[in-house]
Amino acid sequence: MTKYIIRRLLQTIPVLIGVSILVFSLMFLIPGDPARVMAGEGASEQTIENLREKLGLNDPAYVQYGRFITSAVKGDLGNSVRSGRPVMDEISARFWITVELSIYATILSVFIGLIAGIVSAVRHYTLTDIFIMIIALFGLSMPNFWLGLVLIQWFALGNLPFGMDMPAWLFDIVQMRPSGWGESWRQMVLPVITLGTGGAAIIARMTRSSMLEVIGQDYIRTARAKGVSERLVIYRHALKNALIPVVTVIGLEFGGFLGGAVLTETIFAINGMGRLTIDAIRQRDFPIVQGTVLVISIIFVLVNLLVDISYKFLNKRIDLN
Amino acid sequence: MTQQLENILEVNNLQTVFATEGGEVRAVDGVSFVVPKGKTIGIVGESGSGKSITSLSILRLLAKNGKVNDGEILFKGKDLLKLTDKQMRDIRGNQISMIFQEPMTSLNPVYTVGQQISETLIIHKKISKQEAMKQSVDMLKLVGIPSPEKRVKQYPHELSGGMRQRVMIAMALACDPEILIADEPTTALDVTIQAQILELIRDLQNRLDMSVIMITHDLGVVAETCDYVAVMYAGQVVEYSDVRTLFKNPKHPYTLGLLNSLPRHDVDQEKLIPIKGMVPSPHDMPVGCRFAPRCPVATQACHTKPPMLESIGNNEQIRCWMYSEEWDGDSEVTLYGEKRTVKG
Amino acid sequence: MAKKELLKVEGLKQYFPIKGGFLGRTVNHVKALDGVSFTIYEGETVSIVGESGCGKSTTGRAILRLEEPTEGTVEFQGTDLTKISKKEMRKFRKDLQIIFQDPYASINPRQTVASVLNEAMHIQNVLPPNQRRARIEELLETVGLRPYQADRYPHEFSGGQRQRIGIARALSVDPKLIICDEAVSALDVSIQAQVLNLLEELQEEYGLTYLFISHDLGVVRHISDRIIVMYLGKIVEIADKTSLFENPQHPYTKALLSAIPVPDPDAKKERIILKGDVPSPIDPPNGCRFHTRCPFATDKCRTEEPQLRTSDLMKEGHQAACHYMEDITNGKMQPNY
Structure with a gap:
């Protein structure tokens, strides 16, 4: 029984990795540059560039995913763009x-x-x-x-x-x-x-x-x-x-x-x-x-x-x- | 031979109907037979003959759309059809038990073998769980299951088909019933396992002095296990006699037909003589004798007037015009490849 | 008259993989068939008997490549069916037909009988389309149905009649060999006799060869010329009908025959009741596979696998796979219950 539970837990790992890839690519599935979309209309090129730098959007996708997943495992899902508070805090409150x-x-x-x-x-x-x-x-x-x-x-x-x-x-x-x-x-x-x-x-x-x-x-x-x-x-x-x-x-x-x-x-x-x-x-x-x-x-x-x-x-x- | 046997069960003129989409169907129509104490009576017939419905009627276990319309079922003189549901439950599994055709699906998959045998004991004997479990182990031993202490804790899916049928028998016999109804108990099993189970039922019957109603389509099983036989066709008993008479001197053309169409493994046969045609639809029963359309000797009268189940001689009954006074048709038939005259 | 070989099966094995473990690897095999060899001659009826799990149905399916056999050859009139392409195999299906236990499950319920038969003929290109209708009606009469029933659907027929449709379908392509896989097992005895007689008549008329797979030894004695007895994926005995029933040599065959209830209350019987159940085909016993239930088993049986062989006590063509069949028959060895 314990063996079964452990095995099933292990089997969830690939599923979770798949989920994380999907979640991560959400950002790229939306048409347009995510930084520009986030910055909103009328933002200056500089603001957009800064945002892009801040979010690490200039790195190759796999680097970005690596960063996303390593911090996610530690319980860090980044900060909310709007409130600036950690995402985990926002979520755990709700x-x-x-x-x-x-x-x-x-x-x-x-x-x-x-x-x-x-x-x-x-x-x-x-x-x-x-x-x-x-x-x-x-x-x-x-x-x-x-x-x-x-x-x-x-x-x-x-x-x-x-x-x-x-x-x-x-x-x-x-x-x-x-x-x-x-x-x-x-x-x-x-x-x-x-x-x-x-x-x-x-x-x-x-x-x-x-x-x-x-x-x-x-x-x-x-x-x-x-x-x-x-x-x-x-x-x-x-x-x-x-x-x-x-x-x-x-x-x-x-x-x-x-x-x-x-x-x-x-x-x-x-x-x-x-x-x-x-x-x-x-x-x-x-x-x-x-x-x-x-x-x-x-x-x-x-x-x-x-x-x-x-x-x-x-x-x-x-x-x- | 003349010694009067005590009848533990008497079924008189049983009629069971089912409500179907095509209207009411009489699955069992005027079935009568007796079960002598300590003996085995076989009810033999092909699919649709009503043999299983008869057995379910006795225990009042019919599906929701079925009901007994008429007749009586006297168990030690009491009519089971007149009992309350509560009284009937006290008889089921206690004085009259039943085992079924499919040992694979007849046990509840989510309870252990021990729990399921214990349940019967707890219901009828009002004993403690521990005591019931102890007796369950004894029952498993009785039906020849090796290492019963271990088996009692197992679930049905951990057992083979033959083992499951043994468990079913243990469960049925737990309360020492007076009658065991066995509905095709070995049909789903392989022949070497069938031999084990039939041997077990025979052995336990002698040791526990119970009566057995053996419902089967297999004439070999009948010959080997039964003392008396009721042959059913299209919802009716067509012949009732002791087993030797049935095989050596069968009277009803249907019984003859069954024996003639049976391929045997113990003797060489030239050619099988099948019964022509097929079983009539329950929605469209012939008005006269129900076997007349398939009968090789049927006369005009057979097609118009239904024959009654009449006694001919000692403990022998037959539903056929051929044995009446006014019969004017052929009474020469073939059996086991020989011509013989059956009447008289 | 020299007998002509029609089908020759050699070393046929069928291992079904059992998937399991973390990644669904093959962890073990069900050894449904483990090296089966036999020959069927033209115009005869050979039966395979045995209990569930002995591999009798698997043999039929492997011959037709309904499941690809793991190993071995199946030669049909000189062509090894296991070596040819699927497309070529389709051509051979014309010569090799199968009838199943439950014809209802193998006939499309939404097709009329005529279209079932027509389809079979169309696939094998048997007759020009304009002659098929007449042939269909003829076929129905051959199997004892009425021509006007051609436009009915399978559910309008009884079990026995559906089996006749199955036979008509098999016949429609003029096959040479028909494999009857428990073809009469589900039928009531009065109907079963009708179908058995029909099969015999058809054999005479069309010179058919049957491979008859059944667990019912009564049926088998009636219809067969030769009989193969299987146990746990192996042949334990093979003989002509009379020898098998009158002079069985293998202890399993003897037990099997003695276990069948005889429809005669006066029959004197010496019953051999076998202990226990058939072992699992995943992990069959070493040595002789029957040793776990055999009343004569010795240490030799537990380690050394017996081969099919003949002895002085047996007629030509009669073979059994038992180390001790002579000693058992002449009474030197006694059963040990």
């Missing part, structure tokens, strides 16, 4: 906000998705099943920026449709507050719902189809033939097998939330990594863009690793060697 948001959104989507999926599978082809699957289809098809805006309209601003009145306690929970993220759990309710809905729908559908497949397996019939109660057949025999593919989806989803919180963060004015990235792109702050993309990629790779390892615990059939 990183945990996004992680927190993603964790809550994952918890929410797993909780709702699993229950909905199991119920749907157990009540296969009943009205309950159809109802849950229609809701899931909605959840899946709704773009989350739209959902976020609707939620703000309805609950935060109190403009419920059809002139409905919102109970005071609900308003108390979800209303917009001027204060920033993290000061109250109430701040998180709407963003987490916005971010987690699509995920819940995906997990619900995945759980359902996985459960249905497992319920049709021979060993489920064996369990029934042993006299196991229907409840235990589902929870002890079916669920553990059905969860195996769902775990992958959950892991990927968490990674997706981290990178995909951009819109949610923008709509709810949350100062997370997503916002940081968007702002950096807008301001052509390349070191920040490189830094955020790199961090998100690393997290994604690590989450995948964790998913693979959790496979080992769930599925005894996978031969890791």
Whole structure:
């Protein structure tokens, strides 16, 4: 097991190198001279030249990459062109906000998705099943920026449709507050719902189809033939097998939330990594863009690793060697 | 011969239907047979004959779209069809156990062999986990698995097909059941492994004094393991008799057809005599005798009137017009390459 | 009448690599076939029997180069099929056809029977297109189907009928040798008998040669002239049908024959129950591969590999690979259970 984890860790190295090359070349993929782009319109040739010198853009690409990667390994991703502060500082200030948001959104989507999926599978082809699957289809098809805006309209601003009145306690929970993220759990309710809905729908559908497949397996019939109660057949025999593919989806989803919180963060004015990235792109702050993309990629790779390892615990059939 | 055997299970006029896209299908239609205590009864038939559905009906393990419409299944006098779900669960795996065709997929891949055998014991005997694990080891020993202390901690994928079927048997016999239903238990196994498993089932049956319902398509398995045989065709029992009579003096034209089309490894045969045509679709059953369209001796009456399962002689039943008083057709048939008259 | 060689297989090996390790290197091989040699003569039926993993299906596939054999030669009417190019091989496919266990899996479900047969003929350029329709209808009648069924799709047929379509496809290109890979194993016995009879009739009519691969010794006894018994990638015994069933020499053949249930409740049987399972073909036992399960095995069997040979007790052409077959047959050696 330890050997497997070490080997998998080693295997992530080439992936990370690939990612770093991609991230590094971001700067060169954009048309035009990065220094000129960063300096902005109307900058003097001298300013541009200085900037170019400062960023080391006159060196050959491989030298620049070497410099980028050696300092990155040491945790130095350069300085923000705009604020002048180290990229790592900028990121770490925002990183945990996004992680927190993603964790809550994952918890929410797993909780709702699993229950909905199991119920749907157990009540296969009943009205309950159809109802849950229609809701899931909605959840899946709704773009989350739209959902976020609707939620703000309805609950935060109190403009419920059809002139409905919102109970005071609900308003108390979800209303917009001027204060920033993290000061109250109430701040998180709407963003987490916005971010987690699509995920819940995906997990619900995945759980359902996985459960249905497992319920049709021979060993489920064996369990029934042993006299196991229907409840235990589902929870002890079916669920553990059905969860195996769902775990992958959950892991990927968490990674997706981290990178995909951009819109949610923008709509709810949350100062997370997503916002940081968007702002950096807008301001052509390349070191920040490189830094955020790199961090998100690393997290994604690590989450995948964790998913693979959790496979080992769930599925005894996978031969890791 | 005349000694009356106690019947542990009696199936009377069982009818099982399935809801399908093409409408309701009677997969089992009026099946009756008895299982004498301590004996093995074979249910033999080709695919679609309803033999597996019959066995699943007994344990009430039918898929969601299937249900028993009619009939009774008397287990020691109690009708299993009238029990509550809870009462039925207490019987499954405890008094009536079942093993299946596919040992590769019939064990849960995420639990150890020991956990799976223990589960049965814990449910029915209400014993502790430790005690159940100890008994699981004993069961593995009983079914001839070497180093059971080690095996009990292994997962199904670590075992070969033959070993898995032994585990299935250990699990089925853990609570000392009175009936073991074996649904094609060796079909997926190689012949040398099949011999091991059949030997094991026979040996354990004698030691534990249980009855076995052996469901199979293999007439060789029937001849070697069964005391009584019910031959099924298109959802019905067409012939029921003791195993010697079935092979030496078969009566139903379908049974004759099966024996004539079977290529044998123990004797030379000139030519196989196949049964012409194919099994009727369950959506479109013949109105008369279901075998009539394929029967070499069928008369006009066979195509219009369905025959009943009638007793002829001692412990022998047959569903065929040929054995009725008013039969006026041919009653000379071929068996094992010889002409013979079957009636009388 | 002198027998004419049609197919000669020599030293055929098929090693499937097992990838693994850090960079997916080949860490080991599944030795599915390990030096198999035999000859098939024109017009006869040779069967290969054995349990799963013995290499019987691999042999069929290697002959047709459906998987490229690792080593050895396959001579078909004097041409070594393993040496020729893929393009030339395609021409030989006309002479060498295969029928599989599950015809449904090998027939495109979206093609009608007529187009399946037409395609086969088109690829091998068998008949001018305008004569093919008549030929298709004739073929369907030959295999016991109705000409009007030509425009139906595979799913409209039963298992036995689909197997007939598979046979019709094989026949459509006028082959010389048909490899039947468990061709009747999935069929119910009443249907199986129909297909077996059909295969025999076709053999008589067209002078076909069959290589019949099966695990069912009843079927094999019925259809074969000669039989090859395989165990773990090697031939353990090869004989004409009567000799194999009446005078088996190799302990594995004896065990295999004794293990089959006899459809006769009065049959007296001396059953040899083999211990344990077939070992893994990745790491086959040294010496005689059967020694781990053989009740007669000695130290010699564990170290020295027996070659196929004949003895005074065997008819001409009957060979087995056992160090002790004489001693076992005349009772000098007793089984050690």
